Amino acid sequence: MNLRLRFALTFALLASLALLSAAPLAAQGDERLGEDGTVRMDGVSVPLSNLMSEEAREYLRHLILDKPFGTAVPDIAEERARQDAIMQGFLDPMRRRYAVDIAQDTIGGVVVDIVTPAGGVPANHSDRVLINLHGGGFVTGARSASLVEAVPLAALMQIKVVSVDYRMAPEHGFPAASEDVESVYRALLEHYEPGKIAIYGCSAGGFLTAQALARFQAQGLPNPAAAGVFCAALDGYSGGDATVLAGPLLGFLPPTPSAPRTAPPPAAGPNYMSSAQRDDPLAYPLASAEVIAQFPPTLFISGTRSFEFSAALNSHNALARAGVESRFHGWDGMFHGFIYNSDLPEAREAYAIMADFFQTHLAD
Amino acid sequence: MNLRLRFALTFALLASLALLSAAPLAAQGDERLGEDGTVRMDGVSVPLSNLMSEEAREYLRHLILDKPFGTAVPDIAEERARQDAIMQGFLDPMRRRYAVDIAQDTIGGVVVDIVTPAGGVPANHSDRVLINLHGGGFVTGARSASLVEAVPLAALMQIKVVSVDYRMAPEHGFPAASEDVESVYRALLEHYEPGKIAIYGCSAGGFLTAQALARFQAQGLPNPAAAGVFCAALDGYSGGDATVLAGPLLGFLPPTPSAPRTAPPPAAGPNYMSSAQRDDPLAYPLASAEVIAQFPPTLFISGTRSFEFSAALNSHNALARAGVESRFHGWDGMFHGFIYNSDLPEAREAYAIMADFFQTHLAD
Numbered sequence: 263m264n265l266r267l268r269f270a271l272t273f274a275l276l277a278s279l280a281l282l283s284a285a286p287l288a289a290q291g292d293e294r295l296g297e298d299g300t301v302r303m304d305g306v307s308v309p310l311s312n313l314m315s316e317e318a319r320e321y322l323r324h325l326i327l328d329k330p331f332g333t334a335v336p337d338i339a340e341e342r343a344r345q346d347a348i349m350q351g352f353l354d355p356m357r358r359r360y361a362v363d364i365a366q367d368t369i370g371g372v373v374v375d376i377v378t379p380a381g382g383v384p385a386n387h388s389d390r391v392l393i394n395l396h397g398g399g400f401v402t403g404a405r406s407a408s409l410v411e412a413v414p415l416a417a418l419m420q421i422k423v424v425s426v427d428y429r430m431a432p433e434h435g436f437p438a439a440s441e442d443v444e445s446v447y448r449a450l451l452e453h454y455e456p457g458k459i460a461i462y463g464c465s466a467g468g469f470l471t472a473q474a475l476a477r478f479q480a481q482g483l484p485n486p487a488a489a490g491v492f493c494a495a496l497d498g499y500s501g502g503d504a505t506v507l508a509g510p511l512l513g514f515l516p517p518t519p520s521a522p523r524t525a526p527p528p529a530a531g532p533n534y535m536s537s538a539q540r541d542d543p544l545a546y547p548l549a550s551a552e553v554i555a556q557f558p559p560t561l562f563i564s565g566t567r568s569f570e571f572s573a574a575l576n577s578h579n580a581l582a583r584a585g586v587e588s589r590f591h592g593w594d595g596m597f598h599g600f601i602y603n604s605d606l607p608e609a610r611e612a613y614a615i616m617a618d619f620f621q622t623h624l625a626d
Numbered sequence: 627m628n629l630r631l632r633f634a635l636t637f638a639l640l641a642s643l644a645l646l647s648a649a650p651l652a653a654q655g656d657e658r659l660g661e662d663g664t665v666r667m668d669g670v671s672v673p674l675s676n677l678m679s680e681e682a683r684e685y686l687r688h689l690i691l692d693k694p695f696g697t698a699v700p701d702i703a704e705e706r707a708r709q710d711a712i713m714q715g716f717l718d719p720m721r722r723r724y725a726v727d728i729a730q731d732t733i734g735g736v737v738v739d740i741v742t743p744a745g746g747v748p749a750n751h752s753d754r755v756l757i758n759l760h761g762g763g764f765v766t767g768a769r770s771a772s773l774v775e776a777v778p779l780a781a782l783m784q785i786k787v788v789s790v791d792y793r794m795a796p797e798h799g800f801p802a803a804s805e806d807v808e809s810v811y812r813a814l815l816e817h818y819e820p821g822k823i824a825i826y827g828c829s830a831g832g833f834l835t836a837q838a839l840a841r842f843q844a845q846g847l848p849n850p851a852a853a854g855v856f857c858a859a860l861d862g863y864s865g866g867d868a869t870v871l872a873g874p875l876l877g878f879l880p881p882t883p884s885a886p887r888t889a890p891p892p893a894a895g896p897n898y899m900s901s902a903q904r905d906d907p908l909a910y911p912l913a914s915a916e917v918i919a920q921f922p923p924t925l926f927i928s929g930t931r932s933f934e935f936s937a938a939l940n941s942h943n944a945l946a947r948a949g950v951e952s953r954f955h956g957w958d959g960m961f962h963g964f965i966y967n968s969d970l971p972e973a974r975e976a977y978a979i980m981a982d983f984f985q986t987h988l989a990d
Contacts, residue, residue, distance in 0.1 A: 294668065303667035304658065305880035306870070313866040313940045502677040502958040503875070503930055506670070511867070516669035566867055566936065572958035575930070576677045579955060582979055590954050591943060594866040594936040615946055 292521040295513050299323035308511060311566075311595030315607040322567075322595060326513035338432060342402045349406035349602070356410060356604045360417035364409060370449030372442045373427040375405060377412040379420045387421050390458040390624050391450060393486070394425040395443060395474070397465030397493060397599060400534035401431050410602050411464050414613040419621060424450065428470070431534035436473075436545055439534070443474040444481060456484035457625035462561075462616070465570075465599055466534075468494025472577075475557055476547040485558040488623035490616055492563040493599050495573035496580065497548035498535075502572025511567045512597055548577060551584055559587035561619045563612050565596025591615050656885040659877050663687035672875060675930075675959030679971040686931075686959060690877035702796060706766045713770035713966070720774060720968045724781035728773060734813030736806045737791040739769060741776040743784045751785050754822040754988050755814060757850070758789040759807060759838070761829030761857060761963060764898035765795050774966050775828050775856075778977040783985060788814065792834070795898035800837075800909055803898070807838040808845060820848035821989035826925075826980070829934075829963055830898075832858025836941075839921055840911040849922040852987035854980055856927040857963050859937035860944065861912035862899075866936025875931045876961055912941060915948055923951035925983045927976050929960025955979050 294302045299310040299322060310319045324330060331348055335341050361380035366373065392415060396407040408425035416423045426446050429438035443461075450459060463471045468491040475489055495501070515521065538545035543553040560581055564574040571592060581588035593600070593608045601609045658666045663674045663686060674683045688694060695712055699705050725744035730737065756779060760771040772789035780787045790810050793802035807825075814823060827835045832855040839853055859865070879885070902909035907917040924945055928938040935956060945952035957964070957972045965973045 303670050305882065306667050306874045308867060308870050311866040311936065313936055502675040503672060504958070506672050507871075510670045518669065566930075566939070572675060572677055572930065575956050575958055579957065579975065582955065583975065590956075591946065592939050592954075592956075593943065594868070594939055611943065611947065 292513075292515060294515050294521070295326060297327070299326050301326065301511055301513060301515070303510060303515070313594040314596070318593075318596065318600070318606045318608050321603065321606060322512075322597065325597060329513065338401070342404075345398060345402035346406040349403065349410050352410045352602045352604070353406070353413070356413050359604055360413050362413050362416045364413075369424060370445035370447075372446050373405075374446060375408050375412065375425040375427070377409065377416040377423040377425065379417050383422050384420050387419075389454065390421055391454050392416075392419070392421055392423045392620065393443070393446065393450070393459065393461040394423050395428065395439075395461070395463030395467035395470045396425060397463065397467045398430075400439065400466045400470075403466070404428075404430065407464070407467070407602070411462075411467065414604060414610075415462075415617060415620070418613055418617045434534075436535050436538045437477070439470050440473050440477045440544065443470065444477055444483070447474070447478060447483065447486075451483070455625070457487045459486040460488040460490070460620045460624060461486050462490025462492060462620075463494075464492040464601060465494055465499065468492045468570075469496075469498055472496040472547045472557075473544060476544050476550075476553050479553060479556055480544060485556070487625060488558050488620055489560045490563070490620070491560055491574070491577065492601060492612075492616075493568060494570050495548070495562075496554060496577040497546040498573065499570035500573060502576065504566070504571035504573070505569045508567050508569040508571070508598070548580055551580075554581060555584040555586060557581060557584075557586045559619075559623050560589070561616065562588070562590045563592075563601060563616065564590075565593045565598070565600050565608075567595055568598040568600075570598065589615075589619060656877075656879060658879055658882075658885065659690060661691070663690050665690065665875055665877060665879070667874060667879070677958040678960070682957075682960065682964070682970045682972050685967065685970060686876075686961065689961065693877065702765070706768075709762060709766035710770040713767065713774050716774045716966045716968070717770070717777070720777050723968055724777050726777050726780045728777075733788060734809035734811075736810050738810060739772050739776065739789045739791070741773065741780040741787040741789065743781050747786050748784050751783075753818065754785055755818050756780075756783070756785055756787045756984065757807070757810065757814070757823065757825040758787050759792065759803075759825070759827030759831035759834045760789060761827065761831045762794075764803065764830045764834075767830070768792075768794065771828070771831075771966070775826075775831065778968060778974075779826075779981060779984070782977055782981045798898075800899050800902040801841070803834050804837050804841045804908065807834065808841055808847070811838070811842060811847065811850075815847070819989070821851045823850040824852040824854070824984045824988060825850050826854025826856060826984075827858075828856040828965060829858055829863065832856045833860075833862055836860040836911045836921075837908060840908050840914075840917050843917060843920055844908060849920070851989060852922050852984055853924045854927070854984070855924055855938070855941065856965060856976075856980075857932060858934055859912070859926075860918060860941040861910040862937065863934035864937060866940065868930065868935035868937070869933045872931050872933040872935070872962065912944055915944075918945060919948040919950065921945060921948075921950045923983075923987050924953070925980065926952070926954045927956075927965060927980065928954075929957045929962070929964050929972075931959055932962040932964075934962065953979075953983060 301308045365376045394412045396403040404427045412423040412425045428442040543550035562574045564571045578590040665672045729740045758776045760767040768791045776787040776789045792806040907914035926938045926942050928935045942954040
């Protein structure tokens, strides 16, 4: 396999993982997956959580049994288009639910999407702004996941959201995205007080939020008022029990003789973080207690069947230990990136918590 | 089986469940349990979480492989003595770590243990008090789990802790324990402002904390300053994925031909909550959005391999939805009642979070 193809395959699979938690490994008709969504592992039967909404239970059953998002494809452009189409499927109902305007702009030399409430930002909110960093495994999601993450908060908070089209892999590697976020932040600081800016993102965007905070600190820039690390942790997305269990609990069970593997395992290879060192707090902020001790108030959002759940809990505890104001909200049985689906009551509950958190911390 | 024996068996098993998450079902030498503590379910291998401390990993491995707390016994007095001995095993290192004095007293006609920092409560803390409600499935733990829950906070917060020896099953049923807590609270209110009182408990004591808050409300009593619902949720301990997965992930796997069941399943029968209605907020406070909307600031503490974890997450979200200040801290891989073991760094981290939370909310 040539290097370019290995790159492509790796990144495409990573992008898929960022949404789906694991590539589909089990054949359809696996007897371990009940028609009601129950996952059976060696006599341990895990039904859909009774603490989820009916809508979320039906959607999770669909994810487990139908695996509607398919499998990543090796060609990067094709995979990005495929992921954009998935995002469009989330954006359509979202735009019917939340009235916003969307415009393209360039800030600090970086392309951004500007999402504002329909009818404009109210005068008393014109001095505040949210920065969004989209998900997609540092490979996909530009200008698409961006909108899905920005629309609800722009409408609910009646605020301007600037979503950054940061550089991604495989064309670029760490710290290219952090540099782009810094450029946008510096430009916004010419017009907004730092206490009137909050920054957030989901999945790769949640991780990048933490990286950006560390970079602002290293560059002597002031903290924003608050941060949202959603579907992610301060040091990535993995670790602990959730990383092992999220895939199987979403129906991606290990192959067996009667349910053989249908897709190859992810190829090893370089990705956006390949050149980063594990002890570099600009790459993995949790590596430095001193760096995270200077973080602004931070909100974590996750779900128990999300591969980042354990790592997010762990990051929340680390911030508390460092004396930083930190909040954690998790939803039982919910999967990676569930907040992209505004049809789910749990997602809308999460938006309300995000809006309340940012509103509380944006200075009056 | 006569009724008395069924009662005894049920309650003893419940008491054991409160500490151990499930009665041991699998034989020793189960090939699904690796020597390193890995739990294997149908090809899904769940190792000990890499996010746990070394001490907690070693202890969890011991729990999974050795099941050191054995099995509940049918005789209530014998089971209580057995659980008291287990608690003494936690209390001994705790008393070496935290210097406190312990005295018996009677407040509002109810027997209590008074735990105070060695050398006495500092003058500037003499106007504040914590009420502790011990765990033990509403059957065991009187005067023993009480101390294990009270000692660290008395020492760390330099505060008086009053631990209530409330009436339990099978001799008594709901709402006997709530009545006893109310009696103690009323008596303390003659000497302390409500804003200088916080209330907390672990397991049954965490559930009882929520019941007591609902009862205070119904009786027109003022709220205490804060509450701690540890190892529990606002409506008990069960629900969601954690209730299904905690047992297997602690090594209590379903029986198989090669690893047959070695203990009988819990007998069905009446327990402390048998006479309570699911829609009665005095019994299950989560049943009423109006009741929980009046709750004081509340802290939840749990672990992801604890059967109450999902329910605790859910209660935390419900309080946030109701506009109540709520905090949630969970530790990956940790088991029900891990805070009883002060040798674990995670337990000591939890004490620090509890102390900080209560200190913040006790009025100056």
